[in-house]
Amino acid sequence: MRTRFLFVRHGDSLHKQEGVTGGPRSCRGLTVAGREQARRLGRRLAAEIAGTGASVYSSVLPRAVETAAAISAVCGLPFSRDSQDCGLCTWHIPPEADGLSNEEFLRRFPAEGGGVHRPFQVGNESWAELVTRVSRTVADLAHRHRGETVIVVGHAETVEVSFNALGLLPAYRSFDLEVSPASVTEWVTDEDPGQWPPPRWTLTRFNET
Numbered sequence: 001m002r003t004r005f006l007f008v009r010h011g012d013s014l015h016k017q018e019g020v021t022g023g024p025r026s027c028r029g030l031t032v033a034g035r036e037q038a039r040r041l042g043r044r045l046a047a048e049i050a051g052t053g054a055s056v057y058s059s060v061l062p063r064a065v066e067t068a069a070a071i072s073a074v075c076g077l078p079f080s081r082d083s084q085d086c087g088l089c090t091w092h093i094p095p096e097a098d099g100l101s102n103e104e105f106l107r108r109f110p111a112e113g114g115g116v117h118r119p120f121q122v123g124n125e126s127w128a129e130l131v132t133r134v135s136r137t138v139a140d141l142a143h144r145h146r147g148e149t150v151i152v153v154g155h156a157e158t159v160e161v162s163f164n165a166l167g168l169l170p171a172y173r174s175f176d177l178e179v180s181p182a183s184v185t186e187w188v189t190d191e192d193p194g195q196w197p198p199p200r201w202t203l204t205r206f207n208e209t
């Protein structure tokens with residue numbers, strides 16, 4: 001019984017191009033190149049999951065939703081509003097910061113003493129809160145889809161948290177991870193994802209473009 005998670009970062013996005021925070025109000029989805037990346041990735045994944053099927057989930061932000069919709073369309077998999085989960089989002093920034101340039105966000109919302117448990121900006125999540133939120137969502141999906149393949153379309157942080165949720169790394173790690181647009185990171189286990197103690201997952205590829 002193999003359970004397989006394919007974590008995908010969204011394709012090239014307008015928020016990156018424009019240098020804005022890109023929350024629910026200001027995210028305007030993918031660039032033209034990003035849409036093509038998503039379709040190309042969909043074709044690759046369609047070949048990989050042929051015969052096994054998969055379930056597709058995304059965050060609620062348009063850049064992830066568009067990427068997931070493109071992948072699902074190419075693969076012939078269902079994808080609806082019910083497949084979109086805020087638990088898979090990147091940072092939950094304060095609503096007043098949504099749409100600001102990144103520089104302005106850092107300038108107007110500084111929080112001294114930011115760390116693992118205290119946020120780096122006023123009103124933002126802490127890293128530990130983000131890790132817990134995303135990990136909880138991934139754990140629920142693993143439980144619901146034991147023995148199946150799950151495609152999770154999110155953000156750089158969603159992919160990073162796969163190391164906490166499945167690899168059980170502590171929240172603080174002493175190295176950084178580079179996560180490219182439209183990349184795939186895969187974890188598999190042949191153990192029961194719902195067992196206690198937790199199963200051992202294997203990282204079979206990271207940031208594959």
Ligand SMILES: O=C(O)[C@H](O)COP(=O)(O)O
Nearest residue numbers: 009021022090155156157
């Ligand atoms: O830089 C950002 O806006 C956040 O880290 C979100 O990451 P994303 O570009 O993968 O959505």
